[in-house]
Amino acid sequence: MTVESSALYDVPGPKALARHRLYGWLALLVIAAVIGWVVYMLFHTQQFTYQKWMPFEYEGVQELLLRGLGNTLKAFGWTVLFALPFGALFAAGRLSEHRVVRWVSTLVVEFFRAMPLLVMIFFIFVALKAPAMWALVAGLTLYNGSVLAEVFRAGVLAVPKGQREAAYALGLRKTQVMAYVLVPQANRAMLPTIVSQLVVALKDTSLGFLITYEEFLHAGKLIATNLDYDLPFIPVVMVIAPVYIGMCLLLSWFAKWLERRGRRSPKVKGGAPVAPAGLTPDPQG
Amino acid sequence: MNVLTDNWSTYWHGFLGTLWLTLVSAALALALGVVVAGFRVSPVRPLRAFGTGWVTVLRNTPLTLLFFIVVLGLPRFDITLPFFTFAVLALGCYTSAFVCETLRSGVNTVPTGQGEAARSLGLTFAQTLGLVILPQAYRSVVAPLGSVMIALAKNTAIAGSFSVVELLGTYRTINELGYGIVWTFVWIALGYLILTLAISALFNLLERRVAVSR
Numbered sequence: 001m002t003v004e005s006s007a008l009y010d011v012p013g014p015k016a017l018a019r020h021r022l023y024g025w026l027a028l029l030v031i032a033a034v035i036g037w038v039v040y041m042l043f044h045t046q047q048f049t050y051q052k053w054m055p056f057e058y059e060g061v062q063e064l065l066l067r068g069l070g071n072t073l074k075a076f077g078w079t080v081l082f083a084l085p086f087g088a089l090f091a092a093g094r095l096s097e098h099r100v101v102r103w104v105s106t107l108v109v110e111f112f113r114a115m116p117l118l119v120m121i122f123f124i125f126v127a128l129k130a131p132a133m134w135a136l137v138a139g140l141t142l143y144n145g146s147v148l149a150e151v152f153r154a155g156v157l158a159v160p161k162g163q164r165e166a167a168y169a170l171g172l173r174k175t176q177v178m179a180y181v182l183v184p185q186a187n188r189a190m191l192p193t194i195v196s197q198l199v200v201a202l203k204d205t206s207l208g209f210l211i212t213y214e215e216f217l218h219a220g221k222l223i224a225t226n227l228d229y230d231l232p233f234i235p236v237v238m239v240i241a242p243v244y245i246g247m248c249l250l251l252s253w254f255a256k257w258l259e260r261r262g263r264r265s266p267k268v269k270g271g272a273p274v275a276p277a278g279l280t281p282d283p284q285g
Numbered sequence: 286m287n288v289l290t291d292n293w294s295t296y297w298h299g300f301l302g303t304l305w306l307t308l309v310s311a312a313l314a315l316a317l318g319v320v321v322a323g324f325r326v327s328p329v330r331p332l333r334a335f336g337t338g339w340v341t342v343l344r345n346t347p348l349t350l351l352f353f354i355v356v357l358g359l360p361r362f363d364i365t366l367p368f369f370t371f372a373v374l375a376l377g378c379y380t381s382a383f384v385c386e387t388l389r390s391g392v393n394t395v396p397t398g399q400g401e402a403a404r405s406l407g408l409t410f411a412q413t414l415g416l417v418i419l420p421q422a423y424r425s426v427v428a429p430l431g432s433v434m435i436a437l438a439k440n441t442a443i444a445g446s447f448s449v450v451e452l453l454g455t456y457r458t459i460n461e462l463g464y465g466i467v468w469t470f471v472w473i474a475l476g477y478l479i480l481t482l483a484i485s486a487l488f489n490l491l492e493r494r495v496a497v498s499r
Contacts, residue, residue, distance in 0.1 A: 008392070008400055008418060009328055009410065020328050027331040041362045116439035116477050118446075119453055119470070126456065127466040199345070206347035210446040217350060224357070233361055237354055241346070248345035 042234065052232035055223055056239065068219030069243065075136050075205045075215065080198060082141040087148030094153050097174070105149075112146040118207055125211045132213035136205065144201045151193050155186035192259035199251045206244070216240060288468040292459050299455035300476050306372060306441045306451055307480065311434055313377030318384025325389050336385070343382035348440055351375045356447045372444035376437060383433045391426035392418060424495045431488030435481050442477070452476045 012020060042048065055061045093105030112120070121139035124130050130138065159182050167181040209217040217240065223229065224236040289296065324336035343351075355375040356368065366374075395418050403417040445454030452473055459469045 023329045024331045114481055116442040118442040123470045203347040206349035209349050244350055245345050
């Protein structure tokens with residue numbers, strides 16, 4: 001283990017190390033006991049009987065699960081497709097020079113960020129009588145689009161002021177400044193945050209379950225409540241949860257990878273020495 | 286307007302349900318979050334691993350799935366609790382992962398020199414933590430913690446679909462009585478706005494108070 005420099009404790013000496021090792025074993029013991037209890041309960045309540053796992057052998061059940069997963073991914077795909085332009089539009093609106101456009105955009109973005117997502121989804125589903133999938137997609141788009149609008153706006157504002165000024169000084173129009181100078185630079189910094197927000201969107205597609213959209217969780221529930229299969233709830237969870245968590249985890253790791261790549265990018269690194277060169281005397285000279 | 290006045294008691298019960306759910310879940314999330322954050326910064330490796338696992342898994346689990354597991358799964362283990370308790374468990378565990386990350390990044394913003402200086406003055410671990418590190422970490426934690434709590438308040442809406450009395454669930458009762466669905470939702474939305482704005486005002490106040498002492 002490499003000791004991270006932390007404000008909390010010194011690099012441990014031999015005595016402290018021995019103590020930490022003792023705590024470590026105790027902790028392992030407790031964790032093992034908890035896992036053991038869970039496994040015991042799983043066997044005790046007979047979750048591994050053939051009857052409960054048998055349904056997953058049926059093609060119909062497999063198809064049902066795959067269709068559910070497909071519907072989840074479909075809702076996610078539509079959300080991404082709509083939320084990104086929505087975010088871009090309202091970010092542009094909030095950065096606009098026209099006061100009315102700015103106010104309206106701010107109002108929309110702030111409202112949809114403050115509302116619980118589920119309230120919007122239920123409103124669209126119950127009051128506007130939209131089909132379940134479009135209610136889900138519309139709710140997800142409004143919420144995630146608004147959050148993305150804030151991400152875009154913050155990204156554009158974080159580009160150094162000189163860039164904008166230089167672009168205007170070259171005679172570019174404001175649309176050109178935005179499209180050729182600010183957005184490409186902001187893009188690099190924003191990308192990890194955008195992907196993290198997409199993880200939230202992917203997670204929230206499961207809200208479709210609550211408005212009976214036939215997505216992954218819904219398919220799982222259908223199987224879990226089937227008496228013929230002896231109510232295989234725990235097996236269903238053991239199948240569904242890893243898939244859900246795995247998908248979100250992959251996307252999260254992708255975001256982390258993007259962030260790390262952005263940080264050690266040659267352009268960012270190469271930029272740094274240029275600035276001090278003129279200011280600090282060359283040590284060899 | 287008469288949608289609100291006619292159904293005042295339904296709305297009021299729903300609102301109180303949401304408020305109560307938020308408060309209890311927040312308490313659980315804060316307590317668990319502090320413990321797990323403690324694990325994640327501790328020098329004991331298994332505890333750190335456990336903390337990392339806890340946060341990674343819970344942050345990537347859809348809250349609906351977690352509700353599904355807790356409300357429908359725990360009874361299979363012969364653990365039967367009121368739905369409210371189940372909802373608090375799901376919300377509290379889920380939010381604790383976010384609280385933990387907020388606290389951890391807060392502790393990490395305190396410069397190493399602060400801890401070193403405290404130790405060289407002869408303060409014990411508890412004193413270092415309580416008198417030097419946490420008061421400084423607290424400042425950078427307040428604002429993000431506020432966002433986490435607002436998210437929690439919004440997430441309580443999910444509990445309504447799992448048999449807990451809360452604000453969003455009231456729409457069913459009122460809708461059955463034949464009131465206009467749009468206005469029903471307007472008042473529900475207003476209720477959530479009141480709650481989230483109150484939380485945000487509270488944390489703004491806290492932030493301002495700690496900012497003055499800097």
